[in-house]
């Protein structure tokens with residue numbers, strides 16, 4: 001239906017110095033079950049082409065789901081590029097141009113009827129605890145077929161399936177409501193949902209237990225954070241500030257900045273802090289062999305032994321920094337220009353047995369599972385709520401705590417990290433927003449159990 005080569009020829013005919021196209025077919029099957037009732041069952045199909053042109057050092061972009069609109073669209077994209085008042089002309093760093101087809105493997109096929117059955121059974125599992133007043137389960141299977149072609153000769157096809165399930169358990173008693181939500185899944189089929197029933201039982205029982213839990217008293221203390229909490233922490237205060245467009249303060253209005261701008265080669269955290277972004281981790285929601293500029297994916301070190309060593313780059317920002325592009329450009333769909341996005345940003349594992357970290361903590365807290373983040377524009381001051389926490393006294397897990405929020409500043413917290421576990425875990429993130437128009441992106445984030453110092457307090 002769409003002819004990428006023809007689109008590129010048209011762009012070149014009208015004077016584009018560079019052009020790339022992404023032709024995509026996306027099918028999203030979703031099922032939502034609330035308290036045993038199917039509330040929603042949707043199939044959304046979308047296909048189209050996104051065309052990016054570089055004209056006289058400025059970008060123009062056009063996308064459509066109609067193949068007959070292409071020439072007019074390209075002319076308007078070039079017109080838009082001409083109208084941009086440039087401070088500096090965009091240059092693209094060189095890449096090795098590739099032609100390849102990748103079908104990402106699925107170990108166990110999943111279809112809509114199977115996803116519906118699993119979601120219904122999960123809903124029942126959550127409601128098994130009599131204290132649960134509401135259960136909400138949303139299962140989504142997304143099939144994506146993506147073709148990238150560039151005026152440099154790249155031709156890359158990537159086909160993959162994402163299977164994810166969101167679960168929420170809510171309990172209510174004596175005027176108090178408690179709820180726990182969690183997302184499971186990844187790039188692949190049924191194998192990515194192998195443990196969902198254990199997780200459903202766990203969130204059900206923990207939500208019920210929170211009804212009898214107390215809030216923490218405010219205290220700055222040693223906090224042992226589990227990998228799920230570390231995943232969101234890493235996303236917000238290590239991943240986002242590593243995006244080179246933020247570092248450059250470009251488009252501050254929608255991307256924000258980064259407090260560590262200009263600090264490459266300097267110490268930003270303790271010796272124990274090692275941070276990577278890695279699109280090559282199979283099964284993560286940020287698993288890909290090529291990004292949306294056709295750059296071959298690679299694991300990149302962002303922080304090494306506490307030193308800031310690199311950022312995530314596009315071909316454009318790599319050229320500005322004088323470094324190699326490192327496969328960080330992705331768009332939510334053909335309808336958007338790619339942006340610098342995390343693939344799978346994680347704190348690397350250390351040598352500690354996570355149980356030993358707890359045993360080694362005289363007084364502190366064990367923080368479980370991500371909830372809601374709130375971070376300033378430069379990713380310096382942060383607060384992230386947790387689903388729940390436990391006290392740690394003399395190396396033992398103690399009292400359960402509800403309505404917990406953790407507050408810190410990035411440099412101080414990074415310097416305080418003194419233990420990283422050997423339990424490296426990647427978690428699914430399905431709702432990262434960036435850009436104007438806003439692009440919602442899926443990715444992996446993770447790390448091991450870590451220990452550092454920050455303030456714990458109750459949410460009023």
Ligand SMILES: [Zn+2]
Pocket residue numbers: 235240431432433
């Ligand atoms: Zn985000």
